[in-house]
Amino acid sequence: MADMIASRIVLAVQDLERSVTFYRDRLGFVEDFATGGWSFLSRGSCRLMIGHCPDTPPASTLGDHNYIAYVQVTDIDDLHQEFSQRGLTPLHIPETKPWGIREMMVVTPDGHRMMFGEEMA
Template sequence: MARFVRPRSVLAVRDLAASTLYYTEVLGFGEDSIEASGWSFLSRDGVQLMLGECVDEVDATETGNHSWFLHVMVEGIDELHQEVTQKGGKIAVPLGNRSHGHREFVVETPDGHRIMFGEAIP
């Protein structure tokens, strides 16, 4: 039987170079050794992304509450929040404990994608 190995989220971006820089410099992703014109393949600790350059793409902020594109569970949420904040990441939802038992915060990327990072509260 076929076995799923891992997902790789795909995000449309208007400026591939600027977005790749944001994901590597602010969010700490590394560039994978896959080369394809118009694409960046990124990963951090097993989380994998594909950024696809779509210059005419509608800004993700125009989708309102549908601009949530990724939820990443982490270990060390406070350290990650500090890392992202110190590197100039735009925090869309502040770090805090949520009623569903997670400590979370949300970043908004230059293309308006909102990514939530969370950790289970022990």
């Protein structure tokens, strides 16, 4: 049986240039490739594909149901400090949850919510 070895987050965005700038400048992703209204970005083993879809309703219209990614990290407090230095204010700062994960949430320009979490030992 084949193993699933990785996943890629795919997002529809209304303004591709604005989104690439956000992921690069605020979240520290690198744009690996761009073609035909799509941009492929990465940071560590996290991969994103963002596509220009101007007719897509903004994720912000979904209220609390617009989560698009949960990204596991090695040091959430260090990541929070990095994001702050990059000019990003998270929606929720790092907080240790009852399930043993320290989490932080950010919101993208299109209103998608990304949760970053570190498992606590």
